Amino acid sequence: MPTDALPWLSSYPPEVPHRFEPEFTDALSMFRAAVARSPETTAISYFDGRLVLREVDELSDALACALLAGGFERGDRLAVYLQNVPQFVIAMVATWKAGGVMVSINPMSRQRELRHLLVDSGATALVCLEDLYDEVVREVLPTSGVRQVITTSPLEYQTRNDPRLFANVHRVRHPGTYDMAELMDRHASEHPPAVEFAPTDVALLTYTSGTTGTPKGAMNTHGNVGFNAQTLREWCRLTPDDVVLGVAPLSHVTGLIAHVAVSMLVPMELVLTYRFDATMVVETIRERRPTFTVAALPVYIALANTPGVSAEDLESLRAAYSGGAPVTPAWASRFEEQFGVRIHTVYGLTETTSPSHAVPLGARPPVDPESGALSVGVPVPNTHSEIVDEQGQPMKAGEIGEIAISGPQVVPGYWQKPEETEHAMAGGRLLTGDVGFMDENGWFYVVDRKKDMINASGFKVWPREVEDVLCEHPAVNEAAVVGVPDEYRGETVKAFVTLRQDAAATEDELIAHCKARMSAYKYPRVVEIIDVLPKTATGKLLRRELPRTAR
CATH class of the missing domain: 3.30.300.30 (ANL, C-terminal domain)
Structure with missing residues (x-):
């Protein structure tokens, strides 16, 4: 089908082109450009703490030098096992400056899960919270292949130490590990050797959720990361005056792209709160007045059920998106009626480096009259999506089949899993495993997972x-x-x-x-x-x- 005939193009807002050229071909250049353009812009807010871009640049330089001094080499993997703390962003940038690949690990992972991710990724270094080292890492470490362990605390970079979050958090030094702050102090004012990446180089290994089997490492490239950060900036009309509420786990592709990467690109302030606590997040929204976020529906449900929350508390959220879990029409309507905030649906996968479809900002997605499903939107720029049958052939509007996606956000494959890659991504087209349909106007709907x-x-x-x-x-x-x-x-x-x-x-x-x-x-x-x-x-x-x- 010729591009000009694609039905969803009529749904595009005039401000967003249906195609654009990527501004950056690698994520590290994207970060460096932000630092050069606006070094004193607030990069991260963390309770009463602030880090500007210049400071993140200096700290990540120091950490990269520490990694290299510890034997880290080009192409090595650094596993990051942290909550939503500033150290996550510092470690992410430092990994690239050291020429490596960051492996994001959910802080809820326990011993069996952590061991699999460390061994599967071949990580040689690990950054983790002190308490997670005590609870989980210590047991896993001897069989993990990790040679260098760096620990840190959520008490860093802020002094509020709210007892609702940190009552049981204490600083602990573990023998055989390095303290992240001390390492960066030791290598302060040092600069790692210059490194360059191609768009096809892997920037991140993000593991699938394992809802249908063993987690697989999606190879999110520098090109994938840069493209989807730009997609979100254009789609949501984000500017340096905007503020990102970082409520999705930074270890997940939503947090990595819709929080960290896009905040680097614009650049704009990223607000972090350690972990999700609805009351704490409401207080943070009142204080920092964020304008943009992408969060799963349970986050919005928790906010709506928080005692004392009002429409005035949430009114700053002009671009509120929800993905990761289905948004029901009833809940979307209920939330808008209660708070005046419209939840825009967005759809994507680990394998699409976050968004592949989204509702245009300000638009009201249609509801399918037969199934009652709320549309997840239309394909984002440069992206082709279709519904295919069991043989992989395109289906007509209204017919239910598997959602297939092609575009610059689709990963080249799974880490060291060629058979799974060939099955899911033959010819560069991702077969998502999600069942849905496209209506005659080009809006897409997700019905369910094939296996469910x-x-x-x-x-x-x-x-x-x-x-x-x-x-x-x-x-x-x-x-x-x-x-x-x-x-x-x-x-x-x-x-x-x-x-x-x-x-x-x-x-x-x-x-x-x-x-x-x-x-x-x-x-x-x-x-x-x-x-x-x-x-x-x-x-x-x-x-x-x-x-x-x-x-």
């Missing part, structure tokens, strides 16, 4: 549709739907539901709610009300951890 489809008496039931209907009930906070064995139907639909604060509903009432709104084969025969749904750190639902029993 329920077969009830031969009928296909997509859990996402049932979950959306359940969330229309005023008492429902969140819902998760799975298939469970059934002697008569083969599989039947079971729903797990959490309720809103101060709301009540019975399981029979929720079944009746769905029965009145759905086909007979779709509505859940069993509903179980629970306290919390299992999720990844980024808010993605882990259906595989829900019990597959009728009760």
Whole structure:
């Protein structure tokens, strides 16, 4: 299909070109340009602490020199096992200055998970929090292949030490490790040798969430990172006057690109709060007045349920986006009515270095009248997306199939996994594993994961549709739907539901709610009300951890 005939182009805002040339071909040049252009711009706010770009540049120089002095070489991997603290950004830039690849590790990872990521990536150095060393790293280290361990504390770069977050945090020196602050002091005023990267060089290894199997390392290149940082800047019309609220884990591709990389590019202030605490984040929004963020829906739900939060508290968020977990139309409407903030949907994967589709800023995404799904948007610039059948052939508008994506944000493959790369990314086209469709106007909708489809008496039931209907009930906070064995139907639909604060509903009432709104084969025969749904750190639902029993 010729580019001029692509239906989604009619949905593009006039301010955003459907194609642009990348401004930077590598992430390190992007950072250096920001420092040269605006060295005294606030790069990071962390409670009462501030770091300007010049300071991040100096600190990352010193850390890069420390890494090199410890034997780190071009192409080596530095694993970063931190919460949302300034040291994460410093380590990220230092890795590139030392010629290496940063491996981002979720701070919620435990021994088995950490061991896999360290061994799989071949990391030779590790930066971690002092408490994580004590709790997790110490046991893993002997079999990890890591030669240099650098520890740090969330108490650095701020003096507020709020007891709600730091009551149990104490400075600890661990034998055989290096303190990050002392290392940087030791190498202060030193500069690493100049290093250059090609767009195809790997900048980051980001591991898939493992919702469908063993996590795989997506090779996010310097070109991938630079392109999607630019995409977000153009799409959301970000300027140096904007402020980024960093609530997604920086270890996740959303945090890496939609928080760190885009803040470097613009450049603009990045606000960090160590880890997500809804009350603390509301207070931070009141104080720092952020204008832009990308957060999973559970973050917005938690903010809405925070006692005392008001529309005035959140009014600075002019560009509020949500990805990582499906956004239900009911919740999007509820949030906008309560706070006056429109949640714009965005869609992307680890393998697309964050956004591949998004709702244009200020636009209201359509809701599919048949399934009730909220559109995830249209493809971002330079990106081609289509719906394909089991043979990989394009399907017509309205037909349900697998979402396929081609563009400069798609990674070249998985780290040391050629067979998985060939299966998912043959010819540079990513087969996402997500099922969806495109309407006649070019808006895309995600129905569900292919592996989550329920077969009830031969009928296909997509859990996402049932979950959306359940969330229309005023008492429902969140819902998760799975298939469970059934002697008569083969599989039947079971729903797990959490309720809103101060709301009540019975399981029979929720079944009746769905029965009145759905086909007979779709509505859940069993509903179980629970306290919390299992999720990844980024808010993605882990259906595989829900019990597959009728009760």
